[in-house]
Amino acid sequence: MTLPPPLMLETSEQLVTCKDESTGLRAVIAIDNTVLGPGLGGIRYRPYADLWSAGVEAQRLAAAMTLKNAIAGVPFGGAKSVVVQDGPPPRGRDALFRRFGEFVARLGGTYIPGVDMGTSSHDLRTVGSAGAEVSCTDVDPSPWTALGVFHSIAAAARHHLGTDGLGEVRVLVQGVGHVGARLAELLTEAGADVLVSDVDQARAEEVAGRLGAGTVAPGEVTTTACDVFAPCATARVITHENLADLPAKVVAGGANDTLEDEGCADELHARGVLYVPDFVANGGGVIHVQAMRSGWDDARTTAAIVRIGDRVGELVEQSRTAGTTPLQAALTKARELVTVTEGS
């Protein structure tokens, strides 16, 4: 048996593994930090090589949720869960998510799940039916996440590419699921030259056909010429190895945990590429969760999400003044917010 990497034991405020033979459930819940409130973060449902890699992914994503929720100004800490996909669940998908909901309910509200890759509002209702407090049961927040990413890209183009608007700006969207497809629509409406890519070729072609966009093979996303690369699929798509050949001048997308490690942000910066921290760009979904809980109308929610673009502009300017990267500026800000609250 392989021992867990040290990260597993030292990182999270609370780490829970879930196992149930009859439903085939294997899951990990990572609660990273609850200083600002209960840990809010989605349920990811996808295959993993083993439970350790699922656990590490949950922890990394949970840590990003702490930063995201702090920067977005919502009263939540950071958490995330992954449910390991391993063929069709023996008693069906609903039984799997209901059983998972029983584990979440045991946490007494310290973890509030939402949707993430591979899960839907229906799954969240199923999790909630087991007594767990959940979000995203009625409205999928993905279009709101996409709106925040769109305004991040617009701000990045303005501050880094010097363009007024997105006309003629070529944006490659990797992953055209809930977030990426809506983002591609918003970009097209704004006049951008859009390319899409998805491991689900039929989905990529459907979106491209509908929007008049081009398609890119999944293996070519980091080498295809574009101004903006918008990752909206899996984690860690930018690596030390592939960033050297990245033609884009801006990386800004909806995907969580985009970089292999923080050092990639320094390398991108040294190469003149603006990396918009993922946890800043994709905060629209958590703002929408807060809006639903607080009864905001669409106008107020939209205004709060458009503000993400202003935040990106401020971060770019702050990092220029401080001689650092936007990632470092955002990390400093988020950690201050968590620490100040902890000390008060």
Ligand SMILES: NC(=O)c1ccc[n+]([C@@H]2O[C@H](COP(=O)([O-])OP(=O)(O)OC[C@H]3O[C@@H](n4cnc5c(N)ncnc54)[C@H](O)[C@@H]3O)[C@@H](O)[C@H]2O)c1
């Ligand atoms: N849904 C939200 O509101 C939200 C909020 C914040 C962050 N995110 C993040 O955004 C990303 C996308 O979320 P989503 O809800 O759209 O997920 P989704 O499951 O609806 O869509 C993901 C898409 O990416 C495709 N894909 C998977 N691996 C790929 C690869 N290697 N190359 C190209 N395409 C690939 C899938 O086929 C799918 O079409 C995830 O990283 C998620 O954590 C989502």
